[in-house]
Amino acid sequence: MRDEITCRVCRGAIRPPARGRRPVYCSRACQARAYRSRRDPPVPVPVEAEPAGRRRQIVEAVWRIAAERGLQMATVREIAAEAEVSPRVVQYHFADKHDLLVTALRMLHRENEIRARERIIALRDAADPRVLLRATLEELLPLDDQRQASLRVMAAYYARSLTDPALAEVFLHDANPLEDLVAALITAAGPGPSIDVAREADLLVGGVSGLGLDLLHGRRTRADVRRTLDYHLGRILTGR
Amino acid sequence: MRDEITCRVCRGAIRPPARGRRPVYCSRACQARAYRSRRDPPVPVPVEAEPAGRRRQIVEAVWRIAAERGLQMATVREIAAEAEVSPRVVQYHFADKHDLLVTALRMLHRENEIRARERIIALRDAADPRVLLRATLEELLPLDDQRQASLRVMAAYYARSLTDPALAEVFLHDANPLEDLVAALITAAGPGPSIDVAREADLLVGGVSGLGLDLLHGRRTRADVRRTLDYHLGRILTGR
DNA sequence: TCCCTTGCGGTACGGACGTATCAATGACAG
């Protein structure tokens, strides 16, 4: 029934393998002959040509699953389905699942930095350090769907990173330039008297992280967080 | 070989079941007779009597695994091994795995509140609102092994709660009495002029959460966080 | 003596998981 296969070209017998796809031709020559005599497939191969590449497509599927269903649901089969490819394609483009997860985190990291830079530069008053400072801090908050999804993914990854050195490394990669940036922006915006810009930057960045997590839970409203942020910026900076 | 069992008491034939432990007696009567004729087991049953109960023992195993290896490693079999019981015992004491995880989170929540209260009340200067405020905030930081383990577990649970309503409910259970408590303590300790205690409390609690997560990663030192906290408490409160 | 309850041992079931294996495909080079 299942054994005894004959080559489609030369009618020779082929022995079926223990695993994998069942052979159709007995040799490369027969396969090439069949290919050539075909010439003009039913569909002229839409060649949709993923410009961003398969890897990118798969990584984005990881992000979506992690944000909507959590990292524990990001199995190879689920990721493949979400990316609309076969599981084999996932297997081909990444060494293993761990490699895929680490790559997805690294790419999200870069992505966030790029998008943040773009959004901040696009501001009309990009020259005003006060506006820059506010925008920089708000970049860490889930104030739109894109940032919310990103923060959800990052939160899931943070938890994993506590028990996975490879993931932790991504989080710790750049020491703390964010706090330094915020401190520099405070200095440029004109801090009030007896203000320790480094300490203020530390609490601001830490606070925005904490408040962001509350926002994800719906434990606070966006307006509430904005008001808190306004208050503290007004307190730190001179003039009004 | 495997079939054809005879009752240990009446020597009657028993048919082996398709699943589960193989029968030894043919009836309840024979089993009871064997039990009675035994009377005085090899070990006089030390009756170790878990004072805290099996459920507690199992839940603590969940905490340890979640803190050291992450929630995704908290499988029923791993939990049972960590608690030094059989998987069947875990199955018996909890409706299912999800019930166990939710229970473990709820118990940790209570545990943390109790321990925090004890530690704060044990302070010598428990009457001084300034000391109380500092202790309350430090309670959220991983400043010793116990609090560090607890925070690691909570971080793992937080990530899960983003995609698990039952877990989210535990986090959201009490609206935000912590911020209210901190605000009350600031008021009692004597805030400086033009200080909005509610806004200060919000950023302090959020900031301490964010800084605590950095501490878990080793992105900051305990001394650094303490200094930041000192600075802000000194800034908010009048007098020195 | 019998029934019932609480607690647990041991194991089986069915499915999902990450990964391995082998072949086919389409394009190109020699």
Place this chain on the structure above:
DNA sequence: CTGTCATTGATACGTCCGTACCGCAAGGGA
């Protein structure tokens, strides 16, 4: 025509997972 390459299809393997099932142990109450 043949070889090679990057990519993908189609399973199969072995393991682990959550849970279901059946029975034993020890005692309480009638």
